[in-house]
Amino acid sequence: MTLPDSKPDAEPTGAQAHFRALESLYAAAPINRLFDSVLEIPEGGIARIRFTIDERHFHAGGAAHGTSYFKMLDDAAFYAANSLVTDRFLxxxxxxxxxxxxxxxxxxxxxxxxxxxxRRVFVAEARLIDASGEEAARGTGTFMRSRIPLASLPGYRAG
Known part of the structure; x- marks a missing residue:
């Protein structure tokens, strides 16, 4: 029996290329060296960040400090909004x-x-879901177009 030759997956184009480039941009951001996290953008207007909380993120009371909540909620809402903008950083x-x-x-x-x-101002929301499936926090942000072209940013690699 002869199997068909497998061809390498085609490079993403259009919106998918933009989503993959935003995921690369997230991974390249220096702040993300402090967090064990991965961004995925499955479709326009939606973003998910999978991350792990450990003792490095705790306040004196033994739970995650608010900076972890804010960072992940802001990033998830931001990337959901920026997934709809292909030319500028929000x-x-x-x-x-x-x-x-x-x-x-x-x-x-x-x-x-x-x-x-x-157009210029976007509104996006985010929520944190823990390992038991319960919501731990939610947030809403407003984001505006900057003058920074996405293509000029290290890490943004559109197909």
Whole structure:
């Protein structure tokens, strides 16, 4: 029996290339050396960050410090919004955060979703889901187009 030759996967194009380039940009950001995390953008307006909380992220009370909550919520909302913008880097202009449960050590998912805006200002929300499937925090951010071309940023590699 002869198997068909397998061809290498084609390079992503269009929106998929933009999503992969944003994932590369996230991975290249120096701040992400401090967090064991991976961004995935499955479709426009949606972003997920899988990360792990450990004792390095704890405050004196033995749970994750708010900086971890903010960073992951902001990033998930940001990338959900920037997935809809192919030419410019967005900037966070405001972010509101609601803590609902302390995070201990373990895996967490930050889920971001675009809510509104398509020109200059975008609104996106995010939530943190712990390993038991419970929401630990949620946030809403506003983001605006900057003058920074995405293509000029180290790490942004569009196909």
């Amino acid at each position: 900037l966070t202009t405001a972010f509101n955060l609601l803590f609902t449960k302390p995070l201990g050590p373990g895996p967490v998912i930050a889920e971001g979703r675009w809510v509104s805006g398509q």
